[in-house]
Amino acid sequence: MTTAVYELGHLDALEAESVHVFREVAAEFERPVLLFSGGKDSIVMLHLAEKAFWPARIPFPVMHVDTGHNFPEVLEYRDRRVAEMGVQLVIASVQESIDSGRVREQRGPRASRNPLQTVTLLDAIEKYGFDAAFGGARRDEEKARAKERVFSFRDEFGQWDPKNQRPELWSLYNGRHARGEHIRVFPLSNWTELDIWQYIGRERIPLPSIYFAHRRTLVARDGMLLWPCAHLPLLDGEQTLEATVRYRTVGDVTCTGAVESTASTVEDIVAEVAATRLTERGATRADDRASEAAMEDRKREGYF
Amino acid sequence: MEMLRFATAGSVDDGKSTLIGRLLYDTKSIFTDQLEAVERTSAQRGDEYTNLALLTDGLRAEREQGITIDVAYRYFATPRRKFIVADTPGHIQYTRNMVTGASTANAALILVDARKGLLEQSRRHAFLASLLRVPHLVLCVNKMDLVDYDQGVFDAIAAEFRNFASKLDIGDLTVIPMSALAGDNVVSRSVNMPWYEGTSLLHHLEELHIASDRNLIDVRFPVQYVIRPYSGSHLDYRGYAGQVAGGVLKPGDDVVVLPSGLPSRIHSIETKDGPVAEAFPPMSVTVRLEDEIDISRGDMICRPHNQPSVSQDVEAMVCWMHDDPMRPGGKYAIKHTTRSARALVKELRYRLDVNTLHRDEEAATLGLNEIGRLRLRVTAPLFTDPYRVNRTTGSFILVDEATNATVGAGMIL
Numbered sequence: 001m002t003t004a005v006y007e008l009g010h011l012d013a014l015e016a017e018s019v020h021v022f023r024e025v026a027a028e029f030e031r032p033v034l035l036f037s038g039g040k041d042s043i044v045m046l047h048l049a050e051k052a053f054w055p056a057r058i059p060f061p062v063m064h065v066d067t068g069h070n071f072p073e074v075l076e077y078r079d080r081r082v083a084e085m086g087v088q089l090v091i092a093s094v095q096e097s098i099d100s101g102r103v104r105e106q107r108g109p110r111a112s113r114n115p116l117q118t119v120t121l122l123d124a125i126e127k128y129g130f131d132a133a134f135g136g137a138r139r140d141e142e143k144a145r146a147k148e149r150v151f152s153f154r155d156e157f158g159q160w161d162p163k164n165q166r167p168e169l170w171s172l173y174n175g176r177h178a179r180g181e182h183i184r185v186f187p188l189s190n191w192t193e194l195d196i197w198q199y200i201g202r203e204r205i206p207l208p209s210i211y212f213a214h215r216r217t218l219v220a221r222d223g224m225l226l227w228p229c230a231h232l233p234l235l236d237g238e239q240t241l242e243a244t245v246r247y248r249t250v251g252d253v254t255c256t257g258a259v260e261s262t263a264s265t266v267e268d269i270v271a272e273v274a275a276t277r278l279t280e281r282g283a284t285r286a287d288d289r290a291s292e293a294a295m296e297d298r299k300r301e302g303y304f
Numbered sequence: 305m306e307m308l309r310f311a312t313a314g315s316v317d318d319g320k321s322t323l324i325g326r327l328l329y330d331t332k333s334i335f336t337d338q339l340e341a342v343e344r345t346s347a348q349r350g351d352e353y354t355n356l357a358l359l360t361d362g363l364r365a366e367r368e369q370g371i372t373i374d375v376a377y378r379y380f381a382t383p384r385r386k387f388i389v390a391d392t393p394g395h396i397q398y399t400r401n402m403v404t405g406a407s408t409a410n411a412a413l414i415l416v417d418a419r420k421g422l423l424e425q426s427r428r429h430a431f432l433a434s435l436l437r438v439p440h441l442v443l444c445v446n447k448m449d450l451v452d453y454d455q456g457v458f459d460a461i462a463a464e465f466r467n468f469a470s471k472l473d474i475g476d477l478t479v480i481p482m483s484a485l486a487g488d489n490v491v492s493r494s495v496n497m498p499w500y501e502g503t504s505l506l507h508h509l510e511e512l513h514i515a516s517d518r519n520l521i522d523v524r525f526p527v528q529y530v531i532r533p534y535s536g537s538h539l540d541y542r543g544y545a546g547q548v549a550g551g552v553l554k555p556g557d558d559v560v561v562l563p564s565g566l567p568s569r570i571h572s573i574e575t576k577d578g579p580v581a582e583a584f585p586p587m588s589v590t591v592r593l594e595d596e597i598d599i600s601r602g603d604m605i606c607r608p609h610n611q612p613s614v615s616q617d618v619e620a621m622v623c624w625m626h627d628d629p630m631r632p633g634g635k636y637a638i639k640h641t642t643r644s645a646r647a648l649v650k651e652l653r654y655r656l657d658v659n660t661l662h663r664d665e666e667a668a669t670l671g672l673n674e675i676g677r678l679r680l681r682v683t684a685p686l687f688t689d690p691y692r693v694n695r696t697t698g699s700f701i702l703v704d705e706a707t708n709a710t711v712g713a714g715m716i717l
Contacts, residue, residue, distance in 0.1 A: 006552065006584045007515055010307040010386040019588035020547045023529040027601050027642070052588070054576035055541060056533035139377045146376045153708075163365055165374065166710040167400055167625045169407040171547070172639050172701045176708035190388055192379045277336040 011199050015048060018187040020171060021150060022052035025132050025185050028175045032060040032132040032185075033090065033125075035304065038074035039250035040207055041136030041188055043081070044196055047205050048187060049134075050085060061088035063133075065121045067113040067252045068095045069231040074250055077208040092124035109235050110222075112255045118303045122158040125182055132175065132183045135304050140192040141280065144296035150189045156180040158302030184304075193248075193280050194273050201266040213246045213264045224257030248280045305381070308514055311390040311405040311438065313429040314415035319446045323415065323484035324378060324391055327506065330491040333380035375405045384510040394425055399432065399658065399673035400625040403713060406436035407699070410514045413505075415444045418451045418481070421461050427468055428658050434472040435621060435675070435715065437695055439517040441469070441477045444505065448497065449483040455499045471661075473692070480505055518585045519694045523551030523559070524612060525605040526641035526687075526697070531590055543574060543590035544599055549641060549696035550689070551607070553583040553591065561597060562604040562614060562687050568593040585696070602643035604687040612687040612697055618647070618680040619717045620691075621656075622670065626704065626711040630670040630678075636711065638682060640700040645684040647702065653677040678714070691715035 008016065025032050034049060036042045049058045062082060082089045094113050097103045097120045106112060125133060139146045149165055151173040166174050175183050188196070200207065217240050218225040219232075225245060228234050232254050245258035246269075263269045295303075314320035328334045342358045378389040390405030392398070406412055412433040416426050426443075433441050443465050451457045462479040469477055480489055481500055488494035491506045503511070528546035533539075557570045571592040573583045583589045591605060599605075606612060624630050630649065638647040655667035655676040670676045691698030702712035 005515070006518075006520055006582075007306055008584075008587065010305045010381075013307045013586060016547060016586050016588040020528070020586075023545050023588070024642075027529045051576045052545070053531060054590075055538045056531050056535075140379045143376075146378065147374050162374070167404045167713065168710075169404050169701060169713045170696065170699045171408075172699065174639065174701060174703055174708070174710045176637065176703055178708065190377070190379070192381075192386075194381070195386070277332075279335045279337055 011195065011202060014191055014195060015051070015199070017171070017190065018045075018048045019052040021173070021185060021187040022049050022134075024173055025134070025175065026053070026059050029132040029183070031128065031130050032134065033128070033130045034058070034060060034062045034134040035121075035136070036062045036064050036078065037136070037250065038064070038070075038078045038208060039136065040196060040200065040211060041138065043205060043207060044191075044199060045134060045136045045187060046081065046085070047203060058085065058087050061090050063090040063092055063124060063130075065092045065117050065124070066094060067117060068093065069113055069252045069254050071208070071210055071227075071247075071250065071253060073208045073210050077206075090124065090128065092120050094120045096120075097123065109233075112252060114252050114255050115298065115303075118158070118298065118301050121304070122302050125158070126180075130182060131177065132185050134185045134187060136188055137186050137304060138188050138191050138193070138196075142295045144299055148186065148189075148299070150186050151175055152184040152186065153177065154182050154184060154302065158182075160184075160299045160302070162296060162300070194270070197266060197270045197273050201270060208250070210247045210250065211269070213244050213262045213268075215242060216245050216258065217241070218243055218245065218258060225259070226257055227253055229253060305384065305386055306514065307386045307388065308411065308509060308512065309388040309390065309409050310411040310413060310509065311392055311402070311409040311433075312413045312415070313392055313402050313405075313432070314394045314413075314425075318394070318415035318417050319484045320391070320394070320415050323413075323444065323446065323482075323490065324389060326484050326487060326490050327389075328378065328380050330487070331380045331382055331506075333378075375401050382506065382510060387509065394429065396425070396428065396658070397673060399428075399675075400623060400713075402429065402432055403436060403623045403625075406433055406438050407695075407713070409436075409438045410517055411440040411442060411509065411512060412438040413442045413444055415446050416461060416465075418445050418447045418457055418461065422464055422468070424659050426465070430465070430469060430474070431472060431658060431661065434469075434474050435623075437473075437692055437715075439475050439514070440512055441474050442505065442508065443477065443479045444484075445479065445481045446484055448481045448488060449486045453481075453488075453494075453496045455497070458500075478502070478508060480508065519550040520552055520584055521550070522610050522612075522689065522694065523553055523557070523605070523607045524549040524687075524689070524694065524697050525553060525591060526643070527599055527601055527603045527605065528642045529601060530599065542596070543592050544605065545588070545590045546642065547588045548583050548585045550585060550694050551610075553589075553605075554581065555579075558608055559593070559605050560608050560611065561593075561599055562606065562611065563685055564597065564599075564603070566595075566597045567608060568595040568597060570594075602641075604641070606687075612689050614685045614687055616682045616685050618682060618686060618688065618700075618714075620678055620680065620700070620714040621675060621717065622678045622702070622712045622714045623675045624670040624672060624712055626709055627672050628704070628711070629672070630712060631668070635705065636702040637705050638680070638686075638700055638702055640686045640688065641697060643684070643686060645682050645686070646705075647680045647682045649678055650681050651679040653679060677717070680714075688716050690717060
């Protein structure tokens with residue numbers, strides 16, 4: 001008789017947990033949607049959703065909250081991936097929210113559409129009647145997120161109430177909600193940045209090219225390396241520089257910074273992530289620098 | 305690399321945040337920008353030292369009040385294991401948070417201050433860990449530097465705790481003398497306590513044998529979702545998706561499906577990456593059977609001669625989690641594995657004092673953070689095992705049908 005070893009590695013255990021969450025939502029909700037930014041976390045999320053329902057197609061659409069300020073490589077990736085998988089893509093456009101007067105564009109050189117996304121997102125959830133929205137947020141990203149549930153209840157205003165969250169025990173998720181309310185679901189809650197990269201490597205998941213080292217013209221602003229383009233004009237006295245960089249996160253081009261790196265393969269990135277001394281949001285996101293509780297405040301209003 | 309989840313219980317005074325900070329710092333899991341933010345905030349508040357609690361107490365209300373309110377999850381890894389820490393508050397008014405953190409934990413760390421010895425809350429934490437069947441318990445006798453690393457002090461606390469723990473159902477207990485602040489026995493063995501022959505805390509957590517914590521004997525597969533692609537090459541495909549809750553499933557195994565009791569055999573166990581020869585907890589897989597029988601979400605696949613209890617009557621220990629108290633006669637939604645139904649509280653048999661373990665049989669209600677033994681009548685049969693045999697098929701939650709709040713957490717007897 002052989003003695004089998006019934007051990008599951010950490011990536012397999014995380015995958016099993018995420019797949020369980022996807023299936024739970026598909027079984028209990030009427031209109032779920034997967035929020036897809038083209039960033040690595042939402043790419044991993046989509047990959048896990050595909051596994052959860054195979055050989056059937058993913059039984060819900062994918063939604064991109066589009067600020068209009070995209071990296072072209074990311075849009076190209078989004079359209080290709082969605083076509084391959086045969087899932088429906090819904091685009092919620094911040095530009096349309098601006099044009100219809102739902103939100104007002106910020107002015108000034110440091111204007112960002114990042115906060116406007118919340119209104120566009122909530123309007124789309126209401127318009128399409130989505131009752132569950134999968135997000136790729138991880139608890140290791142940020143301290144407010146460290147306290148959030150896998151099933152995170154939102155009231156009819158889309159608000160998160162951190163002091164009044166439902167206890168979440170075992171793997172029993174409470175998705176009950178009234179009409180007009182919804183649940184944000186975070187299948188990657190227990191993944192870290194390193195887990196994500198290790199998994200991308202193991203599963204050979206393709207990514208937009210900007211995640212890997214490349215030469216780029218950039219401008220140094222507020223301690224970050226930003227990409228000057230039509231949406232991010234240079235300020236007086238600013239000069240561009242050339243550098244070999246990669247992106248650790250992908251968001252709106254006006255607030256997503258690049259990091260200097262020569263990592264050109266997933267293996268290089270895993271090694272770099274394991275050795276890095278800065279969090280990914282701290283290194284690359286201007287939107288989190290507003291205050292100590294910037295993320296908590298935005299999440300209260302209905303942000304991702 | 306295996307993953308280990310542990311819960312920590314204790315208050316700031318016990319050095320819990322310092323201990324977690326030390327584990328994160330020494331495993332290089334705290335980032336420079338996080339540390340700088342904490343140092344900045346500490347300085348602004350006038351703290352005398354860098355308050356590592358600010359790393360985990362992320363909510364505005366927590367920072368304002370200087371307390372941990374909710375469970376914070378932290379992550380770190382060593383070359384041997386990935387760790388998930390559920391950092392839970394220690395005060396009695398947050399019992400529900402500790403219960404939540406302990407529900408998924410492989411191990412629980414209880415901190416005591418060597419100068420103070422066991423307190424009421426240390427006993428409460430040990431009781432909650434045993435109630436939630438956390439398989440491994442570690443008593444961290446902290447602040448040994450403040451008692452001159454005295455073996456006598458440590459031995460007395462360890463003996464008192466072992467004596468108390470023997471009355472509880474605790475599988476595996478380890479007691480470690482340490483100083484989180486000075487780093488003694490946290491990551492590496494201390495030179496200050498040559499009399500201590502055990503390992504450091506981190507080494508202990510890395511070596512802890514957790515494979516046997518799961519139930520690998522009793523096959524339990526709650527059907528979560530039925531996969532029917534209705535397309536091209538998979539026109540007749542019908543697979544039962546779910547997460548294995550117990551036992552080891554193999555193709556060719558004879559099974560029965562509850563509640564119908566219909567027999568079949570496992571045709572194959574599938575994933576997108578290909579078929580698997582064996583499925584065990586906590587794998588998420590898709591099971592295909594040889595016979596076409598009517599199966600839906602909430603059904604359970606098990607072995608013919610090893611079935612769970614099938615009953616509408618449930619006896620359980622319940623931790624109440626809401627301001628509105630539980631009253632006998634109350635009706636709640638119940639969620640057990642993948643099955644949802646309604647439950648009526650027939651009787652509160654007793655309320656347990658979590659500090660003294662005294663049973664109050666006269667109690668009429670269960671308030672927030674209180675624990676009691678209930679008898680429930682459920683609208684549909686549940687397929688259950690005692691919680692001590694299987695934490696997945698032995699647990700449930702109660703939900704208020706009007707507010708949709710999760711109000712109770714139950715462990716089946």
